[in-house]
Amino acid sequence: MNSRRVILCAGTGCVANGAWKVFAEFQTRLAESGTSATLTADHTACDGHVHVSKSGCQGFCQMGPLVTVEPDGILYTKVQPADVAEIVQRTILNGEVVERLLYVDPATRRRCRGTAAIPFYQRQTRFVLKSCGVIDPEDINEYLENGGYAAASKAYREMTGEDVCKVILDSGLRGRGGGGFPTGRKWDLARQLPAQKKYVICNGDEGDPGAFMDRSVMEGNPHSVVEGLMIAARAIGADKGYIYVRAEYPLAVQRMRKAVEDAERMGILGENVFASGHRMQCEVMEGAGAFVCGEETAMIASIEGFRGMPSPKPPFPAQKGLKRRPTVINNVETLAQVPRILNEGPEVYRQLGTAQSPGTKTFALTGHVANTGLIEVPFGTTLREIVMNIGGGVTDSKGKISKTALKAVQIGGPSGGCLTSEHLDLPLDFDSLRTVGAMVGSGGLVVLNQNTCMVGVARFFMDFTQKESCGKCVLCREGTRQLLALLDEIIEGRGTAGTLDLLEKLGAAVQKGSLCGLGKTAPNPVLSTLKYFRKEYEEHVFDKVCRTGHCKALIKSSINAAKCKGCGLCVKACPSGAISGEKKKPHKIDQQLCIKCGACAKACNLGAVEGIHA
């Protein structure tokens, strides 16, 4: 009797790597093999069949497409259509392992059979992401079979709004969108207001570059978000919810829409939720590409059909929000935690994380790190654990793992700051990060190696916030533009001691003079890099040197005479005729003519061109 289950990761990363082709190949090969494979997610027909289904993001994006075979607990990585025949023949029909497709731990060179043996997974605590990567996100039945909507049913049938608020307050759940405000308090505030109509909104406008946690949850387990939103509505007495999803996430939009439709079809959402007499409707709204709409009041304006510009708080949305009614806005990840907290109780939840920041946090671990992907760890986990152990170490410019390659970890995106190797043992939580000038933000963790110019990083974020500033507050609108201009001065070699002072002063002013989080936090990347990498700024300003060679204007390219054999390849490659020299003798670059394009470095086979990147 063959009752295996094949789960294909269908997250964005794996799809980009060709997961659909692999899925189609499984269908063909299984049909050929004569196995009666069920390709729908119908569990009841699973016995005696091979069951192939797709899942949301399993987190290990770089290794995709990922294929899991259960109950064997085998994880195959980088599976290509050509590998499928062998998997069907050997694993599915004969229960053998295809060794060559297993993940190889780069540290130990050992082949790992499944997630249990892979450090990347082993060291995580998957609370929110538990079902992502296991259940089929487009099948409501799978969610229901795994205990889905039990918490919502309990909330609507057995609990009052006050009870729900109390459980969430007791759990200590804090908003995962960045601010870390206690969710229970927000709910209780809205609950106590005597309004006819109240609203709940799920904030899925994950705009931070380098963050994709919410995307993965919406794509991998959309029903957990719908259920969380329903419970929030029950807690405050709302009967209408909006799920605002970023337009750059088409798959998340599609899956959230399907989740809402399926829940409506099954009578979970609708006029009489769980026969409790309560009404609950849900609508998915697609954003239109404005980062500032992640801010609560701007999001409300956007839902009302206006430009997404923030308004002053107070009144807080919980008091006067959408259509001037009490409105609770929660982030995707916050809401996705709610069903389990209700099911398992606040005490169980509090066992994870720290006293002040209970629970787990998902992080998007990216940049110069061996294992990039989506991870989840309890609050209080150290940066070392995340980067070195789960991430497998920092990679240098050649992509090799190196013990000395770590320069900084950028956390919290354009609102956050940089941490350095001195912070490796800092337990990460909402409060500890604030003390070192960074913030959890939405949870993007970008590892930067020694070859990254920190002034360039600061400029990158400033360019982003400057473009995304909505223009309402003068200090944000003009200040971010000026900060960017100052950074450009430094990068282009025009900086003076005054530039650095002005950066700091203006940064502080922008923080004070802006209405919303965007402006208040926009200077953070500059101020934090100035704090921890001042020397690098000073090298740019006083010595006119960028040690990484990324700032074009500061490049002083040269040819190492000891290495140059005078082959003339660089002369041919140079578009501006800046290189000259006798054949078979070391050549020279004329700095006046050099346009710093790097063509010479690319053409040279001997690595003789220095100070410039190919």
Place this chain on the structure above:
Amino acid sequence: MEGNQAAVSPVKRFERICAILDSYSRHPSRLIPILQAVQEEYHYLPEEVLTFVATSLGVPPARVFGVATFYAHFALEPKGKYVIRLCDGTACHVKLSIPILNALRAKLGLDEKHKTTPDLMFTLETVACVGACGLAPVMVINDDVYGLMTPERAVRLVEEIQARESIA
């Protein structure tokens, strides 16, 4: 793509917009989904259409133009048949997305101001993050995501499309 917009008569054009407006009960609060639906239909927001939408919703044209120019997703100029969106999010940026942008610009003869080729074949844009950071640097052509890009691979992808188009 509805490449042949000239063939659609103005009356017909507004007929389709009326259907979109009706499906949102002509309510001003639904302005963003309405504009999204209109853009879905025409691939950009023609000026006369914006004015028409404003009149139909009973709001000043300034409000509709304000919204249409505020959000990055709305395009007031026609886009190419192939919209190339190069991700310049943090992860892609530190994994060197800008050289890819430069290579593509050189290949297509585009620059910061000119984002669409004159033959309306390609539009090249950068986006802040498509959330596929594990595969950085990432490029999206229409709906297809391509990960672990290099300038050479990006140019090759464009050449493949050009070759396909010249046959078609």
